[in-house]
Amino acid sequence: MQALTNRAKPVDRRPMTFFEKLYLPAIAKGMGITFKHIFRKKATVNYPEETRPFSPVFRGLHILNRDEEGRERCTACGLCAVACPAEAITMEAAERLPGEEHLYREEKYAARYEINMLRCIFCGFCEEACPKQAIYMTETFAPANYQRKGFIYGKDDLLIPDPKNPITVNK
C-alpha cells in the first residue's frame, strides 16, 4: 500500500540488546524529561486566585453606559438591534417627560432594553453601531446559570450604577 506521507516509520521488532534490557538508562532518560518539565514555566494558572489578563480587544458582557452627569446615554435608536446578527437585542422606547431630564440624556430613551445572552455571539457589532457610545462590551464573561431565564439581561443588569447616586443600586 502506498503511504500517505513519507514520515511512516516501520516498527522495530528486533530483540532488545543487553543494554536495553537493563531498563535503567531508559528510566533515567524518562525521569529526566519529567524533571525538566517541573522547572519549566507552568501552562496553567490557579484560576480563582489568579486570572489571566484579557486582551484589550476582548468582547465580554455588555453594559449600558451613562454620561458624565449620570444620565442614560441610550436613546433607543435600534441600531444595535439591527446590526445584531444573532437578533439578541430588543428594546422599547419612550419619550422623556418634563422633569426626567436628569435621568435620560435625549428626549427619547430605552424604557426597556434586553439582551438575550443565549443568542448573543459577542461579535461586538452593537458596540460598533452605537451612535451614542451607550453600549460597551466589558472584560467579563456572562456568568453561568442553571436556568435559561437567567440569561435574559434587562436594563437592571446592563446599566452601570449612577456615579452621582451610588446608593440607588439597580436591582
Place this chain on the structure above:
Amino acid sequence: MAEEKKLFKVKIDNIPVEVEPGTTILNAARLIGGDVVPPAMCYYSKLQGSGGKCRTCLVKVSKGSDADPRPMPKLVASCRTTVMDGMEVANITSPEVLEARKGVVEFLLLNHPLDCPVCDQAGECDLQDLSYEHGVSATRYEFKRRTFEKEDIGEHIKLHMTRCILCYRCVFTADQLTNNRQHGILGRGDHSEISTYIKASLDQTNFIGNVIDVCPVGALTDRTARFKNRVWFLKPVDAHRECHDPNCCGKTVLWMRGDEIFRVTARKDKYGEVEAFICDTCRFEKKDVKDWVVEGPRKVARYSVISQGHYVGVHKPHETVAKVMDGRQPKLLMDIHSVSEVNQPAVDLSKIEGPAHSNDFPKNNGAQ
C-alpha cells in the same frame, strides 16, 4: 403652429428622450429613470407650484436648444426649468453638478440637528439618503445651530421645526388638499419657520395628516406612532379599506409588528412621493387589523434599511417532532414572554395615545 404632438428631443447624460413641450428637466429625467434622475427635496409632482427651493436638483445645461445652442451660464434647478428642443443636460456626468450638490447638502445640513437616533423619520428620510450619497461626513459650520421648541400642532402631528429644511411642501399640501390652511411660514430668511399663527390646531380638516408624508425630513411626524418603534423593525404591508371620504383613496401601507399596526401611511413611490393621498381617519384612527383588507407585503428596495431582516422567499423547515412523536409537540424549554419584558403579547404599545412615557412601563410588569 398647430402640430399638437410635436415632441422635444432632449439628451440627459447622453441618454436621448422625447418629451412633450412644457415638461421640466426633472420629469424628463424621471422618464428615463435610474441614476440620471436628480434628487429633489422640495419638488413634489402631486403638489402644484412646489419646487425651486432646495436646489438639490441642480443640473448643467450644456446646450440650450437646437435654435440657440449656447449653454446656460449657471446651473439650473431642473424641477423648474422646462426643456427645449435639442437641449443637452448633464447631471451625473458633470463634476460641476456633483460638486454643487455636495455644497447644497452641506447647506441643508447647516441647521439640521442630525438627531437621527432620536428622529422617527430615520430610515425613510430623504435628507438622510441625500447626505449619505452626496454629502461629506463632517460639517465646517462652527456656529450655534438654530433651534426651536417642539410643538404639538394638533392632536396627531408633532412639529420639530429644528429639523425643517423649509421645502414648503406641507404648506402646499394644506393649501391644495384642505380648504382651511392653518399653518404657514412665519418670518423671513434665516428666521423663517413653519408654524401656526397663535397656536392653532391643524386637526380641523380631514387631510392635514398628509403633511407628515410629504415632509422630506422628520420635521412633521405622526404623534400616534411617535417613538414607538423604528421603521426598520416594522413590516410594511399594503392594505386598503372602504373609506367614506370621497377624496381618500383608502389605499395605504400599514407598518406592522405582529398583529399590531404602529403606523399608517400613504403608499410612496420610488421618488418618495405618495401615490395618492389618504384621509386622517385612515391614518390616525384605524389602528386595528380588522379595519383593513391586507393585500400583502410591500416591495421595499433591497438597499433600504427597511428591508433589513425581512427575508424574501424563506423556506422554513417543517417541524418533524410532532410527526415522529405521534403528535406530541416539542418541549418548550423557556417561553421568552415569561422572562422578557419587551414585546409582551398582552401589552399593545401601538394602542397608546401619543408616545409612550415612563408611566406606561411599570416596573417588572409581567416578568417573573
